[in-house]
Amino acid sequence: MNTKYLLIVMTIVCSCLVAPALGDRTFDGQVNDQWDVDENWNPNTAPGEGDVAIIPTGFNVKIDVTTAKAKSIQIAEDSDLSIERGGILTLHGNGVTSLIGGDLKFAGGSGNDPILHFKYDHTLSTVPNELIPARQVIGDVQGVIRGDSGKVLTLAHQGNSRLQLTGTLLIEIALVNNEVVNGNYGTISLSENAKSGSGLWKATQGELTVNVEVTGVGTWEVGAGGTIEVNVDLEDIAGPVHILNGGELLLNASLCSPGALDFEEGVIQVGSASPALTFYVGGTCPT
Amino acid sequence: MIPTRLTQGRWGSRWQTMYGEDCWGFAASVCGVHGPRWHASGNLARLVATAVLLASHGSAAFADPPPGFEVIRVTSDSDYEGGSSVNNCGQVVFDRRMGATWAFGEVFVYDNGRTFRLTNNMDRDVGPDINDSGQIVWARGVGSGGASMILHYDHGDVKMLAQNADGVLSPKIANTGHCTWPELLADGCHGVDTRILLWDGFGSQAIIDAGGSHQSPRINDADQLVWTDYDFCPDPWLSDILYYEDEEIRIISSEDPFQRQAATVNDERQILWDELWKDGEDFTDTLILYDSGVRTVFTDWGEIARNNNHGDVSFSRWYEDDGIYRSWISLQGTFYLITPDPDYSYTTDINEYGEVTLAFDDYPTADVGLMRRIRTGEADFDGDFDLADHREWTRCLDGPEFLERNRTDPTDTLCDCRFLDVDHDNDVDLRDFARFQNAFAPSQ
Incomplete structure (x- = not known):
């Protein structure tokens, strides 16, 4: 085949192929610790909605009173990402996983509650082969975890480390908790969209407030200094409920589970609405 | 004396003769963008390599650094x-x-x-x-x-x-x-x-x-x-x-x-x-x-x-x-x-x-x-070793270890004369000139 002709054909065919997706941005903190500074990233532009934002080991990156976005994030062990009051981090990846090897924090500052916003279905997971037992998404101040309508956030883990949502959080997005949601030294409110999953719903030295339907085989556990407050009927849960020494289960609505009740010197307090607390061990809750 | 630094604009026309005769391009009319252009020369192996690159990545030209x-x-x-x-x-x-x-x-x-x-x-x-x-x-x-x-x-x-x-x-x-x-x-x-x-x-x-x-x-x-x-x-x-x-x-x-x-x-x-x-x-x-x-x-x-x-x-x-x-x-x-x-x-x-x-x-x-540019002894990179290059040799020729002996600051440099430092030893000496002399062909 004539060389020029071959090249023409190849160019016509190949020039019209779809260009690949976008790249990634690695934080190197060259100038300071702020997310929204071009030169703190390699290559030298702040992440956009198509970029994976990678925070390697050893950084404490801040999103202060600003909006940040990325396709997904990867936080390495011994690094933190803090969304301060007034700050918003929106993750635009659809069906992708963000890796939490360090801590993702909602921290101080001034302004509105910091927000972690998911535009599409997304998974938060620990990093593979992690030996440290837990990585956290933690609300030192009230952090809002929000999603676009109908979108789902799934909690997962890889390796030995579990992922824990803890501190003070307002979880609005539909959540599949296959890990740990722990109202610990703060208050976690489950609101807006239904939750499910096989993970642990827990309150120790803090509160877990249930304001939306929760389903699934997850375990419920309230420990010393903790309160789980049920404000909507929980009649489609299937896991056991552990009320440990010093824990309180506050029922303002009915709770029914085919799982076991493990009661250890805790308190079951029934609200004024006289809700029912029923355990059909080995059976099913009546509809 | 350290050789002078680049004078702005002195290379202004060098590109017209570098690749222009051999290049032909058309991708701009295909997808409405400034696209790849194609070099007509090259052996079949290179062609295949280029084709593989194209098939993999959509918009491309040569899978290697530019010649030179x-x-x-x-x-x-x-x-x-x-x-x-x-x-x-x-x-x-x-x-x-x-x-x-x-x-x-x-x-x-x-x-x-x-x-x-x-x-x-x-x-x-x-x-x-x-x-x-x-x-x-x-x-x-x-x-x-x-x-x-x-x-x-x-x-x-x-x-x-x-x-x-x-x-x-x-x-x-x-x-x-x-x-x-x-x-x-x-x-x-x-x-x-x-x-x-x-x-x-x-x-x-x-x-x-x-x-x-x-x-x-x-x-x-x-x-x-x-x-x-x-x-x-x-x-x-x-x-x-x-x-x-x-x-x-x-x-x-x-x-x-x-x-x-x-x-x-x-x-x-x-x-x-x-x-x-x-x-x-x-x-x-x-x-x-x-x-x-x-x-x-x-x-x-x-x-x-x-x-x-x-x-x-x-x-x-x-x-x-x-x-x-x-x-x-x-x-x-x-x-x-x-x-x-x-x-x-x-x-x-x-x-x-x-x-x-x-x-x-x-x-x-x-x-x-x-x-960087590969140093061949040519000064103006127009594809020959002629009198124009020789003039640059005349300007830049110094002596062995010239820059090492005369450097007073980290930013002292051969500047554009570096292209005639063929052996990369921070001078433009007779050792470098020999390379040029062997290739010198003023009639090209």
């Missing part, structure tokens, strides 16, 4: 180096992280095979830039703090151009000695607003002070500036590309709500920047060329462009399957893949000779690379 160029590592170690830029003398400045954080960052100068450390302290010295006179600017943070000073080095003299407790970002310097940098402001709805300053050799003035996060300015030799104006207040954030000329600022990007970043301008007022184009959930990072008031797509697959006054453009492309960037150059309209090896690399700067600095980034280590 080679890629070297300026650094090759376990440290983290970056922030590199190159001037027309082939000098490369970069910063090196001395440890786990940038709290101990230092600035280095590379010239013709030698590397010199310019700073030596316990501060954060980062983001250097160098002009053809060897003047260097960079940002410094004291102790573990963020960058808060702009420093200027000129043949041993260091002065502070600015200090701002709220913070500064890395500066850029033109061949006029004028430079620009962003300063952080602790106000605005962001709390992280920045303004752009221009230093004219005597004092600095704010080019833009109004709300917005004005970042990553670039300056040419006519004091024309471009930068990104981020608006981080809305969710999602927006950005525009702003252009400054003769005390006027105007938005040169379109009204479409794209994410735009990384603008660059040459002395011909040709401006390039990144734009994120979104089609549903699909993205393309597109390079836009703004020339004489007209915006066109330079390539629909590229980021982080730098251009020289000949219209050559260095840029980078993301390869999704490999999870890496690779470095590219458009040289006289022909696209070349600078880094075909599976290294993560992207381009950081380009000079008038088409030499390009590269970042080989493999965090937590990163090296600085340079695509």
Whole structure:
């Protein structure tokens, strides 16, 4: 085949192929610790909605009173990402996983509650082969975890480390908790969209407030200094409920589970609405 | 005496005879973009390799660096180096992280095979830039703090151009000695607003002070500036590309709500920047060329462009399957893949000779690379060894170890005479001349 002709054909065919997706941005903190500074990233532009934002080991990156976005994030062990009051981090990846090897924090500052916003279905997971037992998404101040309508956030883990949502959080997005949601030294409110999953719903030295339907085989556990407050009927849960020494289960609505009740010197307090607390061990809750 | 540095414009016509006769291109008519052009010569193996590259990655030309160029590592170690830029003398400045954080960052100068450390302290010295006179600017943070000073080095003299407790970002310097940098402001709805300053050799003035996060300015030799104006207040954030000329600022990007970043301008007022184009959930990072008031797509697959006054453009492309960037150059309209090896690399700067600095980034280590001209004894790179080259030999010829014996400052350089230092030993001596003499053919 004539060389020029071959090249023409190849160019016509190949020039019209779809260009690949976008790249990634690695934080190197060259100038300071702020997310929204071009030169703190390699290559030298702040992440956009198509970029994976990678925070390697050893950084404490801040999103202060600003909006940040990325396709997904990867936080390495011994690094933190803090969304301060007034700050918003929106993750635009659809069906992708963000890796939490360090801590993702909602921290101080001034302004509105910091927000972690998911535009599409997304998974938060620990990093593979992690030996440290837990990585956290933690609300030192009230952090809002929000999603676009109908979108789902799934909690997962890889390796030995579990992922824990803890501190003070307002979880609005539909959540599949296959890990740990722990109202610990703060208050976690489950609101807006239904939750499910096989993970642990827990309150120790803090509160877990249930304001939306929760389903699934997850375990419920309230420990010393903790309160789980049920404000909507929980009649489609299937896991056991552990009320440990010093824990309180506050029922303002009915709770029914085919799982076991493990009661250890805790308190079951029934609200004024006289809700029912029923355990059909080995059976099913009546509809 | 150290040989003179480059005289602006003396290479102005060299490109017309380099590749023009052999090139033919048509992709612009296929997809409406500045696309790859094709070199008609080459053997079948090269053709197949190119075809494979095309099939894999869509828009391409040659899967190797341009003829007459080679890629070297300026650094090759376990440290983290970056922030590199190159001037027309082939000098490369970069910063090196001395440890786990940038709290101990230092600035280095590379010239013709030698590397010199310019700073030596316990501060954060980062983001250097160098002009053809060897003047260097960079940002410094004291102790573990963020960058808060702009420093200027000129043949041993260091002065502070600015200090701002709220913070500064890395500066850029033109061949006029004028430079620009962003300063952080602790106000605005962001709390992280920045303004752009221009230093004219005597004092600095704010080019833009109004709300917005004005970042990553670039300056040419006519004091024309471009930068990104981020608006981080809305969710999602927006950005525009702003252009400054003769005390006027105007938005040169379109009204479409794209994410735009990384603008660059040459002395011909040709401006390039990144734009994120979104089609549903699909993205393309597109390079836009703004020339004489007209915006066109330079390539629909590229980021982080730098251009020289000949219209050559260095840029980078993301390869999704490999999870890496690779470095590219458009040289006289022909696209070349600078880094075909599976290294993560992207381009950081380009000079008038088409030499390009590269970042080989493999965090937590990163090296600085340079695509430079291969030295053959030819001075003007027009494909022959003739009297025009001989005139340059006459001008540049010195003696053994000339620069090593006469260097008084890290920024002393052979400059454009480096191309006649065929054996890279920092002189233009008879050993180098012998190579030229053997090839000399004035009738070609």
